[in-house]
Amino acid sequence: MKEDLVADAPMQHPDADKLVGMEHEKQYDFQLPENYFYRSEKGLDARVIEKISYFKGEPQWMLDFRLKALEIAEKKGPPKWGPDLSGLNFEDIYFYIRPQEKQGTSKSWDDIPEEVRETYRRLGIPEAEQKVLAGVGAQYESEMVYHNLKEEWEKQGVIFLDTDTGLKEHPEIFKEYFATVVPPEDNYYAAVNSAVWSGGSFVYVPAGVDVDVPLQAYFLLNAQQIGQFERTLIIVEPGAKAHYIEGCTAPTYDSDSFHSGVIEIIAKENSNVRYSTIQNWSHNVYNLVTQRAMVYDNASMGWLDGNLGSKVTMKYPSCYLVGNGAHGEVLSIAFAGDGQHQDAGAKVIHAAPNTTSSVVSKSISKGSGTSSYRGLVQIHEGATNAKSNVECDALLLDETSKTNTYPYIEINEKTAHVGHEATVSKLNEEQIFYLQSRGLAEDEAMALIVRGFLEPVAKELPLEYAVELNRLIELEMEGSVG
Amino acid sequence: MSENRLEIRNLHARIEGGAEILKGVDLVVPAGEVHALMGQNGSGKSTLAKVMAGDPSYEITEGDILIDGQSILEMEPDERAREGLYLAFQYPVEVPGVSIANFLRLALNARREEDDEIGVMEFYEKLQRAVKELNWDDSIIERNLHEGFSGGEKKRSEILQLLVLEPKYAILDETDSGLDVDALKVVSQGVNAARGENFGALVITHYQRLLNYIVPDKVHVMSEGRIIKTGEKELAMELDGKGYDWIKGEIASSAAPA
Numbered sequence: 113m114k115e116d117l118v119a120d121a122p123m124q125h126p127d128a129d130k131l132v133g134m135e136h137e138k139q140y141d142f143q144l145p146e147n148y149f150y151r152s153e154k155g156l157d158a159r160v161i162e163k164i165s166y167f168k169g170e171p172q173w174m175l176d177f178r179l180k181a182l183e184i185a186e187k188k189g190p191p192k193w194g195p196d197l198s199g200l201n202f203e204d205i206y207f208y209i210r211p212q213e214k215q216g217t218s219k220s221w222d223d224i225p226e227e228v229r230e231t232y233r234r235l236g237i238p239e240a241e242q243k244v245l246a247g248v249g250a251q252y253e254s255e256m257v258y259h260n261l262k263e264e265w266e267k268q269g270v271i272f273l274d275t276d277t278g279l280k281e282h283p284e285i286f287k288e289y290f291a292t293v294v295p296p297e298d299n300y301y302a303a304v305n306s307a308v309w310s311g312g313s314f315v316y317v318p319a320g321v322d323v324d325v326p327l328q329a330y331f332l333l334n335a336q337q338i339g340q341f342e343r344t345l346i347i348v349e350p351g352a353k354a355h356y357i358e359g360c361t362a363p364t365y366d367s368d369s370f371h372s373g374v375i376e377i378i379a380k381e382n383s384n385v386r387y388s389t390i391q392n393w394s395h396n397v398y399n400l401v402t403q404r405a406m407v408y409d410n411a412s413m414g415w416l417d418g419n420l421g422s423k424v425t426m427k428y429p430s431c432y433l434v435g436n437g438a439h440g441e442v443l444s445i446a447f448a449g450d451g452q453h454q455d456a457g458a459k460v461i462h463a464a465p466n467t468t469s470s471v472v473s474k475s476i477s478k479g480s481g482t483s484s485y486r487g488l489v490q491i492h493e494g495a496t497n498a499k500s501n502v503e504c505d506a507l508l509l510d511e512t513s514k515t516n517t518y519p520y521i522e523i524n525e526k527t528a529h530v531g532h533e534a535t536v537s538k539l540n541e542e543q544i545f546y547l548q549s550r551g552l553a554e555d556e557a558m559a560l561i562v563r564g565f566l567e568p569v570a571k572e573l574p575l576e577y578a579v580e581l582n583r584l585i586e587l588e589m590e591g592s593v594g
Numbered sequence: 595m596s597e598n599r600l601e602i603r604n605l606h607a608r609i610e611g612g613a614e615i616l617k618g619v620d621l622v623v624p625a626g627e628v629h630a631l632m633g634q635n636g637s638g639k640s641t642l643a644k645v646m647a648g649d650p651s652y653e654i655t656e657g658d659i660l661i662d663g664q665s666i667l668e669m670e671p672d673e674r675a676r677e678g679l680y681l682a683f684q685y686p687v688e689v690p691g692v693s694i695a696n697f698l699r700l701a702l703n704a705r706r707e708e709d710d711e712i713g714v715m716e717f718y719e720k721l722q723r724a725v726k727e728l729n730w731d732d733s734i735i736e737r738n739l740h741e742g743f744s745g746g747e748k749k750r751s752e753i754l755q756l757l758v759l760e761p762k763y764a765i766l767d768e769t770d771s772g773l774d775v776d777a778l779k780v781v782s783q784g785v786n787a788a789r790g791e792n793f794g795a796l797v798i799t800h801y802q803r804l805l806n807y808i809v810p811d812k813v814h815v816m817s818e819g820r821i822i823k824t825g826e827k828e829l830a831m832e833l834d835g836k837g838y839d840w841i842k843g844e845i846a847s848s849a850a851p852a
Contacts (some may be wrong), residue, residue, distance in 0.1 A: 133810070143694070216840075266808065503818070514781050540687070541650070541651075543687050545647075545648075545649055545650065545671060545691055546683065546689070547686045547689065548670065548675070549647045549672070549674075549681050549683075550672075550675055550697075550701040550704075550755065550759065551672050551675035551676050551701045551702075551704040552701060552760070553670075553702060554670065557672075560697070561689060564690050564691030564738070564739075566691065567692070568691065
């Protein structure tokens with residue numbers, strides 16, 4: 113068994129990846145070299161999972177959890193609703209890849225490998241990044257290679273680690289909360305993630321601590337056919353406050369790729385939690401993510417979710433308002449360009465009295481792109497005086513792009529106030545002419561209208577992310593002028 | 595003869611595929627002058643304004659438009675703007691989510707070289723001067739472009755933009771319509787502030803009223819897609835008193851065979 117596990121593992125040469133998949137006997141050494149490479153074979157089965165768990169040096173309970181999740185996934189099968197996922201073939205996907213760089217936590221920017229820094233530079237990230245470096249965690253391929261926690265946070269007892277390290281260093285907290293918000297039974301992709309998860313962030317904020325600088329994690333995906341299955345667990349104790357930001361941008365590859373993350377957040381009494389993400393996957397990535405927060409008494413949870421890029425996105429950040437007076441908010445942006453399908457939305461469950469929620473969704477479709485808003489607002493019996501407001505606006509940039517709205521509203525409580533408003537608009541010729549008459553070129557005019565359309569959501573982002581969002585929108589708009 | 599002028603030569607235009615609306619317009623506005631263009635509804639005044647700015651829904655079948663001797667006919671609307679042409683719209687559109695300040699900074703920078711963007715301080719000083727000129731509150735610059743603006747505020751915004759962008763030639767398309775006297779005064783004050791030897795304007799209006807505040811150097815009268823009469827500022831008064839039928843009658847009789 114052990115021989116099997118490491119048969120293709122200890123390779124040190126930079127070209128090692130070229131050898132992967134070839135048949136060859138290899139001498140191995142149980143003292144794994146510091147700088148090694150491992151990639152699972154393609155496809156998903158129990159053997160792959162055992163290897164992942166073995167390489168991570170995980171406790172038995174986690175291996176058992178993973179194997180159980182695989183069974184659940186196999187039993188469930190992919191969902192029968194939503195966008196076309198027929199291009200997604202598990203047989204062609206590596207479910208685990210480990211970078212050649214030294215595992216563990218890098219302490220400074222200088223420790224980050226040059227090629228990773230180069231990728232950041234090409235993406236135009238560094239200016240924004242360098243300022244906040246001390247607080248940045250970054251995921252490179254499937255592992256955290258860079259992680260630095262600000263000293264004062266450490267003093268405050270804040271934990272901000274990659275999830276694998278979190279499991280090693282804080283097993284009690286980890287085990288208490290892990291998979292309690294999104295159990296593997298929840299949905300097929302959550303089950304797949306539970307089986308093969310790797311990386312992500314582990315955040316713990318003790319009671320009453322106000323983390324005033326956002327916790328940021330950039331992660332990239334830049335090798336071919338890598339499944340990314342990040343697993344993020346954020347626990348915010350009573351009265352504490354935190355803002356977690358994740359941005360990710362991926363260069364282009366040749367073949368389809370798969371990303372399926374699970375984000376679990378526990379927002380305890382009177383806490384204030386925000387999770388912001390802007391994702392710009394390359395246009396062949398299937399991005400199927402489960403994001404959910406449990407929100408307790410008088411706590412406030414806000415999701416800000418930007419979906420650019422990817423081939424298909426299915427993502428419905430959700431708030432389970434389980435405590436009296438809990439508040440949930442989802443702001444989402446989706447941009448569906450040529451050949452893309454963004455199926456995004458929100459899910460809010462009002463399960464306690466005096467809970468309030470607000471959903472604002474803005475989608476843009478271009479060319480053969482389709483964007484869908486899919487949302488659920490559920491008000492349970494006994495959740496008296498619940499208030500929810502949903503606003504979804506779609507903007508079509510041309511005659512060919514499409515948009516759909518699937519709002520589901522289930523109310524089982526008479527005192528509920530639920531509002532829903534949906535608009536669809538087309539890029540307006542008069543607006544373009546007006547802006548052009550002021551000196552803006554046609555493409556600049558269109559980009560400005562789009563930015564304005566997104567502004568109610570974008571203004572909630574920290575400045576450097578808003579700037580990056582604008583840059584991404586401009587890139588997406590290139591070639592829009594007919 | 596100075597080349598510094600806005601010139602329209604025998605301009606014919608129609609809505610794409612439709613009937614001809616402009617049927618040979620000739621008009622010259624030299625730099626440093628303000629001309630009024632008057633005429634009844636449907637005479638083609640607004641069409642002329644939009645055609646000059648490059649509205650893509652119109653088709654030019656004959657003639658030319660020149661800025662300082664250079665034809666702008668083949669130019670996109672934004673290129674015309676960068677050549678110094680400005681249209682104050684009769685019905686300015688709303689652009690949600692775009693603040694006046696951000697928009698004007700982009701518009702100003704669009705006229706400048708890429709490595710010569712206007713400094714933030716310089717920009718805000720300029721913008722605030724213009725806001726003050728129009729007796730407006732500073733907070734207006736953070737509002738989104740015309741979102742929730744009253745008709746009068748929209749018109750005022752058009753003049754604010756004119757003052758900031760400092761075009762060589764401006765066309766004001768019924769900027770007075772829907773304004774009360776106070777608003778009319780403020781808007782006129784803005785236009786008068788822009789006057790100078792390097793600025794020419796064509797002020798389109800139905801009513802003589804505006805011309806009490808913006809005193810024109812010349813008045814042109816338009817009817818059925820042509821300029822039928824050009825005169826001094828007194829022509830506006832006369833027109834106001836006697837009506838358009840008077841002038842049409844006069845033209846008809848003068849055009850009658852001797």
